[in-house]
Amino acid sequence: MNGRASTVPRALVLFSGGLDSTTLLAVARSEGFDPVALIFRYGQRHSVEVERAVSMARHLGIDHQVVDLDLRSLGGSALTSDKVEVPHDRSEAEIGKGAIPPTYVPARNTIFLAYALAWAEVLGIADVYIGINALDYSGYPDCRPEYVEAFERMANLATRASTEGGVCLRIRTPLLRMTKADIIRRGSKLGVDYARSWSCYSPVRREGVGLVACGRCDSCRLRRKGFREAGVPDPAVYESKDP
Amino acid sequence: MNGRASTVPRALVLFSGGLDSTTLLAVARSEGFDPVALIFRYGQRHSVEVERAVSMARHLGIDHQVVDLDLRSLGGSALTSDKVEVPHDRSEAEIGKGAIPPTYVPARNTIFLAYALAWAEVLGIADVYIGINALDYSGYPDCRPEYVEAFERMANLATRASTEGGVCLRIRTPLLRMTKADIIRRGSKLGVDYARSWSCYSPVRREGVGLVACGRCDSCRLRRKGFREAGVPDPAVYESKDP
Numbered sequence: 001m002n003g004r005a006s007t008v009p010r011a012l013v014l015f016s017g018g019l020d021s022t023t024l025l026a027v028a029r030s031e032g033f034d035p036v037a038l039i040f041r042y043g044q045r046h047s048v049e050v051e052r053a054v055s056m057a058r059h060l061g062i063d064h065q066v067v068d069l070d071l072r073s074l075g076g077s078a079l080t081s082d083k084v085e086v087p088h089d090r091s092e093a094e095i096g097k098g099a100i101p102p103t104y105v106p107a108r109n110t111i112f113l114a115y116a117l118a119w120a121e122v123l124g125i126a127d128v129y130i131g132i133n134a135l136d137y138s139g140y141p142d143c144r145p146e147y148v149e150a151f152e153r154m155a156n157l158a159t160r161a162s163t164e165g166g167v168c169l170r171i172r173t174p175l176l177r178m179t180k181a182d183i184i185r186r187g188s189k190l191g192v193d194y195a196r197s198w199s200c201y202s203p204v205r206r207e208g209v210g211l212v213a214c215g216r217c218d219s220c221r222l223r224r225k226g227f228r229e230a231g232v233p234d235p236a237v238y239e240s241k242d243p
Numbered sequence: 244m245n246g247r248a249s250t251v252p253r254a255l256v257l258f259s260g261g262l263d264s265t266t267l268l269a270v271a272r273s274e275g276f277d278p279v280a281l282i283f284r285y286g287q288r289h290s291v292e293v294e295r296a297v298s299m300a301r302h303l304g305i306d307h308q309v310v311d312l313d314l315r316s317l318g319g320s321a322l323t324s325d326k327v328e329v330p331h332d333r334s335e336a337e338i339g340k341g342a343i344p345p346t347y348v349p350a351r352n353t354i355f356l357a358y359a360l361a362w363a364e365v366l367g368i369a370d371v372y373i374g375i376n377a378l379d380y381s382g383y384p385d386c387r388p389e390y391v392e393a394f395e396r397m398a399n400l401a402t403r404a405s406t407e408g409g410v411c412l413r414i415r416t417p418l419l420r421m422t423k424a425d426i427i428r429r430g431s432k433l434g435v436d437y438a439r440s441w442s443c444y445s446p447v448r449r450e451g452v453g454l455v456a457c458g459r460c461d462s463c464r465l466r467r468k469g470f471r472e473a474g475v476p477d478p479a480v481y482e483s484k485d486p
Contacts, residue, residue, distance in 0.1 A: 160384060
């Protein structure tokens with residue numbers, strides 16, 4: 001990833017290959033950056049998202065780095081433990097009501113952003129994009145604006161630049177105040193092809209097709225609602241019909 | 244590590260097996276906590292410290308957890324890259340003058356504390372001890388009090404407890420304002436056996452003995468100076484004489 005001569009500034013983009021971070025890549029480009037995708041293999045049960053994210057980064061011709069970290073030994077989340085069930089068929093009201101669901105992974109965004117801080121410092125990158133949003137956000141505490149501001153403040157006391165001068169870190173959250181429908185509209189305008197994006201927490205294997213989205217976990221529900229509200233066709237293949 | 248019935252509150256202790264964190268374990272105990280040691284295998288060239296840390300935790304009969312994370316792929320530091328040399332024979336004035344040395348690992352404390360935050364949340368632990376100190380600290384930016392305060396503030400916006408109530412995180416840094424000599428005096432009073440502690444960044448293999456400390460890297464120099472000033476004999480075996 002080093003040694004390139006370019007006048008376009010680089011930005012790190014936390015990239016899961018999902019709907020939000022796929023849009024985020026396009027937004028970072030539209031804001032004048034050359035994105036570098038940081039992809040985390042953290043022991044998520046939907047590990048297909050890592051393969052899809054790498055494949056999408058390659059398809060888009062962007063630099064990427066897969067970071068291996070073990071959040072599975074931590075447990076404590078439906079996304080990293082086989083002992084905790086991913087909720088299905090929750091109503092939109094239930095998903096949106098603010099209680100923290102079992103898919104919350106303790107300190108995940110803090111760990112991701114800590115790695116981003118390290119990579120940003122090594123690569124001399126000042127801008128980090130993270131696709132969190134405070135509206136359709138499933139109730140995760142580390143998706144709130146005050147959390148992001150506090151991380152940025154801490155980050156700017158943590159690195160070489162904070163004592164020797166130089167590049168400080170800016171965390172960019174362009175999706176923060178957008179609904180899923182807003183995000184899809186924005187991405188569609190920017191020419192994003194959502195066919196390659198992966199949202200499902202709980203994929204299902206279908207004969208002759210491979211893995212398809214369940215259509216019933218919170219992430220699928222929020223995605224379907226978003227496409228419906230945006231009036232844009234959702235190219236994802238689902239195991240179940242939209243209820 | 245789960246399921247124990249004890250009235251003594253637990254505390255997470257970031258533990259490298261070095262002089263500072265060995266003292267820290269004893270301080271945490273003296274402050275009324277049952278310590279749980281969090282040991283990081285992060286690709287450090289002095290990987291012997293992980294073995295020694297595990298062995299010491301076992302010897303002391305304390306719970307411990309080894310966290311594997313890859314900081315080697317990041318590069319950028321003499322401690323994680325074979326391409327960057329560990330400095331030797333720097334004078335005490337050079338070590339103390341505040342410039343950041345090549346042994347600085349980008350965002351290491353932020354990554355360590357992010358994992359500690361995750362473990363603390365999962366285990367329901369409120370107190371995290373980290374053995375940073377702002378005096379004999381080699382000039383690392385993430386060893387300053389203002390950094391620790393900013394991390395704690397961020398941490399208390401990051402977790403389930405911050406939206407649902409419950410255990411908030413307190414980062415305890417009892418060594419922050421102590422010199423190495425103060426730390427050694429404190430540990431000696433608490434009965435710490437420093438023979439098992441490991442400080443060297445750049446160990447040397449000696450026939451018939453195994454790995455011994457180089458005696459010349461910054462970490463060895465600060466350790467030797469500390470024991471000398473404290474008037475306590477240093478039980479470490481060094482390859483070179485104290486200059």
